[in-house]
Amino acid sequence: MEHSHDIVQLPPNLYEGSFAHSREALTLARELAALERPISLYYPGSSSDGSFTRLPDVHAIHVDSALDDTAIRDFEVLGAEAYRADAYTWSPAEPIDVVTLINPSGIDEDRVLGMSQLRDDGIVLWASWSGVPSRLVERKDMRLIGVISDPGEGDLTVDTEKLGDYFTRKAFTALDDSEQAFFMRRLQQYLDQYGLDLTVPAESLYEHLRAPDGQGLARDIDYQPPYTKAGTFFIFRKVASETS
Numbered sequence: 001m002e003h004s005h006d007i008v009q010l011p012p013n014l015y016e017g018s019f020a021h022s023r024e025a026l027t028l029a030r031e032l033a034a035l036e037r038p039i040s041l042y043y044p045g046s047s048s049d050g051s052f053t054r055l056p057d058v059h060a061i062h063v064d065s066a067l068d069d070t071a072i073r074d075f076e077v078l079g080a081e082a083y084r085a086d087a088y089t090w091s092p093a094e095p096i097d098v099v100t101l102i103n104p105s106g107i108d109e110d111r112v113l114g115m116s117q118l119r120d121d122g123i124v125l126w127a128s129w130s131g132v133p134s135r136l137v138e139r140k141d142m143r144l145i146g147v148i149s150d151p152g153e154g155d156l157t158v159d160t161e162k163l164g165d166y167f168t169r170k171a172f173t174a175l176d177d178s179e180q181a182f183f184m185r186r187l188q189q190y191l192d193q194y195g196l197d198l199t200v201p202a203e204s205l206y207e208h209l210r211a212p213d214g215q216g217l218a219r220d221i222d223y224q225p226p227y228t229k230a231g232t233f234f235i236f237r238k239v240a241s242e243t244s
Ligand SMILES: C[S@@+](CC[C@H](N)C(=O)[O-])C[C@H]1O[C@@H](n2cnc3c(N)ncnc32)[C@H](O)[C@@H]1O
Pocket: 017, 018, 044, 045, 046, 047, 048, 049, 063, 064, 065, 066, 085, 086, 087, 088, 102, 103, 104, 105, 106, 107
């Protein structure tokens, strides 16, 4: 897909990114965090995602343990740095303003951030095809400052209110009709598969799945209650570690 804002087309060994509007999301995140000066951006586990290249005021550093020489060369042609390295042990040589974690499946985010040189007041831009950044939101040195929603047409919006809703699963009574119907279908499939009868009201079972100790059954049924709000890009600001 071609993006009208692209200054230079990506070389063949790089791809445009798992999320169509990562570049616009970065712009919004920078505005929210008031990162107006030229920035250094570190993208561990980037693979060959060239989304954050070709931005005149962004110095991008890519690291992936599976990066091949052709991709490294193409990143360099675009003025970005790229290394085939383990992000658990490799560390940028300069302070970093933005760490991007895009589809960081299989990556221990704490270990990567520990090596990232992210400066205080710098930000983490996180997005994944699945789940929410539950590890980052637990960290004392990270504050969630906004969530960007992407309706798919590039018309991104930033939400800065009630951000806990992105981590709170909806009560049964808050589900809309189609969400309830989806839950009932999944439940019925599970019951049919194992020849079981439902011995409690469906609502009680749903509420059990919503609780931490219901996660095992939720996985068995292959159903996760939806969160109160859903977003795509999560923006965390690094705050200075508290001293006691
Ligand atoms: C699911 S892919 C996502 C790639 C890219 N960010 C995207 O969204 O298209 C995860 C990437 O992380 C890389 N990776 C996993 N663990 C890593 C580590 N310890 N150091 C460097 N790269 C790692 C893998 O090689 C893989 O390319």
